[in-house]
Amino acid sequence: MNAPIPHLAPAAAPAADRSFLQDVLGGLRAPRKQLPAKYFYDRRGSELFEAITRLPEYYPTRTELAILDRYGPEIAARLPPGSGLVEFGSGSTAKVRRLLPHLTDLAAYVPVDVSEEFLRSEAEELGRDFPRLRVEPVAADFTKPFALPEDLAGAPKAGFFPGSTLGNFEPEAAAGLLGSFARTLGHGATLIVGIDLVKDKAVLDAAYNDAAEVTAAFNLNLLTRINRELGADFDLDGFSHHAFFDEDLARIEMHLVSRRSQLVTVAGVPFHFASGETIHTENSYKYTVPGFRALARGAGWEHACVWTDPDGLFSVHALTA
Numbered sequence: 001m002n003a004p005i006p007h008l009a010p011a012a013a014p015a016a017d018r019s020f021l022q023d024v025l026g027g028l029r030a031p032r033k034q035l036p037a038k039y040f041y042d043r044r045g046s047e048l049f050e051a052i053t054r055l056p057e058y059y060p061t062r063t064e065l066a067i068l069d070r071y072g073p074e075i076a077a078r079l080p081p082g083s084g085l086v087e088f089g090s091g092s093t094a095k096v097r098r099l100l101p102h103l104t105d106l107a108a109y110v111p112v113d114v115s116e117e118f119l120r121s122e123a124e125e126l127g128r129d130f131p132r133l134r135v136e137p138v139a140a141d142f143t144k145p146f147a148l149p150e151d152l153a154g155a156p157k158a159g160f161f162p163g164s165t166l167g168n169f170e171p172e173a174a175a176g177l178l179g180s181f182a183r184t185l186g187h188g189a190t191l192i193v194g195i196d197l198v199k200d201k202a203v204l205d206a207a208y209n210d211a212a213e214v215t216a217a218f219n220l221n222l223l224t225r226i227n228r229e230l231g232a233d234f235d236l237d238g239f240s241h242h243a244f245f246d247e248d249l250a251r252i253e254m255h256l257v258s259r260r261s262q263l264v265t266v267a268g269v270p271f272h273f274a275s276g277e278t279i280h281t282e283n284s285y286k287y288t289v290p291g292f293r294a295l296a297r298g299a300g301w302e303h304a305c306v307w308t309d310p311d312g313l314f315s316v317h318a319l320t321a
């Protein structure tokens, strides 16, 4: 048995909460404090992210949607006929809705997401809007192995991983994830992936430092979530949002900067923050088209096709296993 954790009833905490606690304690104990970006997306965090996607400075979502709209028929034609379409980390179904009108012979659409409640409600709504589509949601963390619905065993598979979510992973982990998608989907599968592209630093910095400070609220909401779910006492005024593009590593880094020397307690465990010390909360890697192609190849995927917008801001790739 684990030692009892103050402020929490371990026996009552579901497995997901326990790994949240372990990940937070582990991240704050590291010499350079960090927290996994996947925990941004509680209800409020998901709402704030939706608001980010509508900001004038945040180009990725609207650019990717424009690519899907413009090349939808071509993208859809890359999927094996009669395939089961698996979306990794589906969240909102806004993106797949752009492809579904061109995918009339799908065996099923399988949205995979950890947020079970949101997953079910989105799946139901999609089923109402596409009555001939079989929707088979799977509540799972796509970074860990999971099983596809058994009735799809005989169908060819396609994967959909939009939004440049892959950018949240270090290149080595990103390659590992692409490899695990290949194993989940099987031989002959197609994977459609959205990848944000390297561009002018000023454009990237602005996208993560919006004037309305929605990204700052999104970043700080992680502390609010930790306070509420893990019995912590982060002072929200004691931390500020910091995001910048590192040109050498080709990634945006987001941090929460301690504005003073302070002590914070998480589930009874004290953590000291020096003034100016940061918690690294997110990486968002950007790729060139050849750079992404090389990453995909190294993970066992053949690069079949790429679509971009006229300004070269964002890319959608078709890969085959």
Ligand code: AVJ
Binding pocket: 052, 060, 163, 164, 165, 167, 168, 208, 215, 218, 282, 283, 284
């Ligand atoms: C959802 C990971 C693609 O990295 O651009 C947006 C998350 N973070 N603004 C991104 C995010 C800050 C987003 N991804």
